[in-house]
Amino acid sequence: MGCAMGKSLVIGSFLLALCACAADPPLDEDEIRLTLWTQDYWVGVTGHELDGVPLDDPRRAQYTVKDWYNKVARDFKALYPDRKIHIHIETLDWTSGFQKIDIAVASGRPPDVLISTSGIALKYARFGLLEAFDEYLSDEDIRDFGSFYGFSEYEGRHYFLPFIGGNRYMVANLEIFRERDAVHLLPSEGDRLWTYDQFLAAARATTFDRDGRIDVYGFAMPFQRNSPQQDQMPFFWGHGARQFNDNGDSLVINSEMGVKALQFMVDLEHVHGVVPTGSAGLRNNDVTDLWNAGRLAMRQAHHGTRRSHERALETGVIEEGVIELYPMMYPSLPGVDPGAFVVADSPCVFRQEDEEKRELSIALAKFLTNTRHEREAAYAMSTLPTRYSALDVWADDPFQQYVLRVARYGKKDAIQGYGIPLVNMTLSAFQAAMSRQATPGKALDDLARRGNRFIRRDIERRLRAGAE
Numbered sequence: 001m002g003c004a005m006g007k008s009l010v011i012g013s014f015l016l017a018l019c020a021c022a023a024d025p026p027l028d029e030d031e032i033r034l035t036l037w038t039q040d041y042w043v044g045v046t047g048h049e050l051d052g053v054p055l056d057d058p059r060r061a062q063y064t065v066k067d068w069y070n071k072v073a074r075d076f077k078a079l080y081p082d083r084k085i086h087i088h089i090e091t092l093d094w095t096s097g098f099q100k101i102d103i104a105v106a107s108g109r110p111p112d113v114l115i116s117t118s119g120i121a122l123k124y125a126r127f128g129l130l131e132a133f134d135e136y137l138s139d140e141d142i143r144d145f146g147s148f149y150g151f152s153e154y155e156g157r158h159y160f161l162p163f164i165g166g167n168r169y170m171v172a173n174l175e176i177f178r179e180r181d182a183v184h185l186l187p188s189e190g191d192r193l194w195t196y197d198q199f200l201a202a203a204r205a206t207t208f209d210r211d212g213r214i215d216v217y218g219f220a221m222p223f224q225r226n227s228p229q230q231d232q233m234p235f236f237w238g239h240g241a242r243q244f245n246d247n248g249d250s251l252v253i254n255s256e257m258g259v260k261a262l263q264f265m266v267d268l269e270h271v272h273g274v275v276p277t278g279s280a281g282l283r284n285n286d287v288t289d290l291w292n293a294g295r296l297a298m299r300q301a302h303h304g305t306r307r308s309h310e311r312a313l314e315t316g317v318i319e320e321g322v323i324e325l326y327p328m329m330y331p332s333l334p335g336v337d338p339g340a341f342v343v344a345d346s347p348c349v350f351r352q353e354d355e356e357k358r359e360l361s362i363a364l365a366k367f368l369t370n371t372r373h374e375r376e377a378a379y380a381m382s383t384l385p386t387r388y389s390a391l392d393v394w395a396d397d398p399f400q401q402y403v404l405r406v407a408r409y410g411k412k413d414a415i416q417g418y419g420i421p422l423v424n425m426t427l428s429a430f431q432a433a434m435s436r437q438a439t440p441g442k443a444l445d446d447l448a449r450r451g452n453r454f455i456r457r458d459i460e461r462r463l464r465a466g467a468e
Helices: 003-008 013-018 058-062 067-078 097-106 118-126 139-145 174-179 196-205 233-237 256-270 284-292 305-315 355-368 371-381 388-394 398-409 420-434 440-467
Strands: 031-038 084-091 113-116 164-173 214-216 298-302 325-328 342-349
Touching (some): 067 084, 067 355, 067 371, 097 113, 113 355, 118 342, 164 371, 174 325, 256 440, 305 325, 325 398, 342 355, 388 398, 420 440
Parallel strands (some): 031 084, 031 113
Antiparallel strands (some): 113 342, 164 298, 164 342
16 A cells, blocks of 8 residues: 555654554465454454353453454455465554554555444545445445445445444433333333423433432433533434534534524533533443442433343342333434434445455455344344344344334434544533533534634645645
């Protein structure tokens, strides 16, 4: 690929010095080397070999986070018995992994195939660094990916193949609702849709004290070190507001309905008192601690919530009889469809100068996302298959069937490729409003001004890089 690719993404010369890419061993004359980096992995092949196995059990040493990928690599190479293919697999964590990817790209040595978030893939697509899949997929494949395939589009081309699907929804603790004789306040028909008034009534009924002070809250969500697309934006979409314009190149979150959405969240604490005081400083761990202790009636959930709940019961983190999960959709205004964060961690392929490597890299991405592997990954991680043909993995699981069904409320508006700077600006605006340091209108106006200046500079940088 050559170091010239580094010109396409100006991250700073100091990053190049940080890149400590180890020299690859020499290739055999006829060997083809592919690199696969992934931020999604699980222990073992099925992800369930160690279910019920104690943490100090020596059997745990038999399995690694590369087991499934090693199996897939062997199966892929077997499809090409006449070629000598070496696949180097590297697993990345969700903290330093993003920086490592940026450093590798800046140095001109990205992996051939990367499995990361939709936003990361679109980020590099905007810089012209990825291969498009449009010419390599059949109409049958495109239909099978369904709406997930649309999330991979940028300027009319598609740059990743949906693989590990995830979404957000709401979950109630039925034990608390029974304690308050308030189960009837929860939505129960169809997709379990409800309005903001109904949601607020349920939150009020389940905010109470057990020992002389309010120690059970109707709802809570984090505002510190969280993802605003996942946690706050559903309340904007339910008000008919959006984060970006249709082109995804300008913030419009400070619309009239956006201001009303943020005001609603502020009022949950300062007017209605149904969320913990000081919500602006809440972390996800704080919300989880309240939930696990049976002190929270409703919270946001994700595709792996039920599995996480089962493991917490197995390990004693949650006591029996404290929590019973009840999934439901986010509230919305009457006549407005709710919105949810839906994403697919997905393989993308970096631009290849060598035609044979391009062919094999794209073939590997397609192989990773075939129906069989979609089923295996979904079962291992309790995630959503991104192919219709793989949905049967949860055919006997009503809870996951519901989670699958409400994925149709996903918004492409949730996928932003502008990275951590824009996330931090958005969180600061929300925290300023929640702590009443700024009105919702001023907080969002400031966000739109700062964010759009950042986006314009980002686009200008991309255009300059493309002209070089």
